[in-house]
Amino acid sequence: MLRPSLIVLSLALALSACSKGNKDSKESDQAKAAKALDKPLLVTEEDLQLIQNSALSSGPVITGSIQPERxxxxxxxxxxxVLQVLKENGETVKRGDLLVRLDDTSIRDSLHSAEEAARASAQTLEQAERQFQRLKTLRASGMTSTQLLEDAEMRRNNAQSDLVAARARSVQARQQLQRTEVRAPFDGVVSERKVSAGDTAQIGKELVKVIDPTSMRFEGLLSADKVNNVKIGQMVSFRVNGYGNQGFTGKVKRVDMAANATTRQVEVLVAFADSNPPRVSGLYAEGRIETGSTQTLMIKSTALLRDGDKAYAWRVRDGLLKKVSLIVGERDPRRGDFEVRSGLVNGDKVVRNPVSTLMDGQKVQMIASVASNVPTASAPAAAPVVDPASASAASASAAATTASTPPAGK
Structure with missing residues (x-):
């Protein structure tokens, strides 16, 4: 059994070793940080954003969905x-294409009956006309009475009326027969199929919906207290759910003169100004009507660092890297940039896409961009911030590989 004095001595030695290890670790970390600060950060002009005054659009917010005009x-x-449904959801159709075929058995029977009645009425009218002409000739020679002539004329008129009615029933039956074939009214896409073969189609029942994807527009709702600021022709910048950060632009085409009775909002129709608008209807969209613009400092969203409610950016000035606190304002819906209210001045440069290895106070060295050294037909993307340590390691690895590779022919 160990004596108490030996136990105390052992604990003291262990604590001394731990404190010495922690001290050495801290000194090693400080040495690494100091070494990293001495190595310059290699950047190109493409890695930096110049902070300068830009137009910040302002105006009321508009929300709604993308809907087809046709x-x-x-x-x-x-x-x-319903006998047959020939088109499914999403299929393209041309004007006049058959979409749904309904049962026409009883209607064809009605059509045949009406046509036969019209044919019989035509024969009756022909006979009545001949009888009337015959009695008319006899009456002129005094061989028949006026009463018989008038009776023949009446029969002729009644037969003529019966023929007109029979032909009308025939036309009506033919129209009913045409209604058993539901056709596309214009070029477009089947957006929704409501029936299947075997369903009973009552009068007024929905069968299919057809939309024209080239006639999409933004149908938005606007707060009633902002209507006075909106005019036809104003630009609208908005984003569509499902298209990520892609921005769309349009112009106010129409402003309704009546507000919604429940929400008290006013509908605004926005026509797309883009050459390639969305082709899917019903997508949620949100944007801003540009009723005015102001000149202010703007910064890219990629250059901002967020820490809760605080915002930061890495500024490059006099060859040194500095992490500065920012006060940002509204976001420009057109480009996604943010207004800089404090922390930067006109002409400052910030790192466009900062990485986690950047250090406050680190030296910065400007180098030529890759695009200026490589004469290619298409310019490459902006070079990322280069870490000197990784660049040196890559160079050493390439040199070792070259030295270990034997020359050709040996």
Whole structure:
């Protein structure tokens, strides 16, 4: 069993060793930090953003969805059974393409009956006309009475009326027969199929919906207290859910004169100004109507660092890297840049895409961009910030590889 004095001595030696190890570790970290600060950070002009005054658009916010201007909700005009649905959701159609075929058995029977009635009425009218002409000739020679002539004329007129009615029923039956074939009213896409083969289609029942994807527009809602600031032709910048950070632009096409009775919001129609608008309807969209603009300092969203409610940026000045605190304001919906209210001045340069290895007070050395050294047809992307340590390691590895590779032919 160890004596108490030996135990105390052992604990003292262990604590001394731990403190010495921690001290050595701290000194090693400080030495590494000092060494890193001595190595310059290699950057190109493409790695930096020049802070300068830019136009910041302002105006009321508008929210809504992307909807087609040309759309058709095709409904049944007959009470019959659906025989066939020829198009599915998402399929493109041309004007006049057959979409749905309805049962036409009873309508064809009605059409045949009407046509036969019209044919019989035509024969009756022909006979009545011959009888009337015959009695008219006899009456002129005094061989028949006026009463018989008037009776023949009446029969001729009644037969003529029956023929007109029979032909009208025939036309109506033919129109009903045409309604059993539901066709596309314009070039577009089937957006929604409502029925399947075997369903009973009542009068007014929805069958299919067809939209024109080239006629998309932004149907947004605006707060009623902002209506006075909106005018037709004003530019609108907005984003569409499902298209990431891609921005779209448009112009105010129409402002409704009546507010919604429930929300008290006013609908605003925005026509796309882009050459390639979204082709999917119903997507949520949000943007801002540009009723005015001001000149202010702007910074790219990629150059901002967030830490809770605080914002920072890495500024490059006099060959040194400095982490500065910023006060940012509104975000420009067109480009996604932020307003700089404090922390930077006009002409400052900041790192466009900062990395986690940057250190406050580190030296900065400007180098030529890759695009200026490599004469290619298309300019490459901006070179990233170069870490000197990784660059030296890569050079040493390349040199070792060259030395270990034997010359050709040996």
């Amino acid at each position: 759309k058709a909700d095709l409904r049944s005009e007959l009470s019959t059974v």
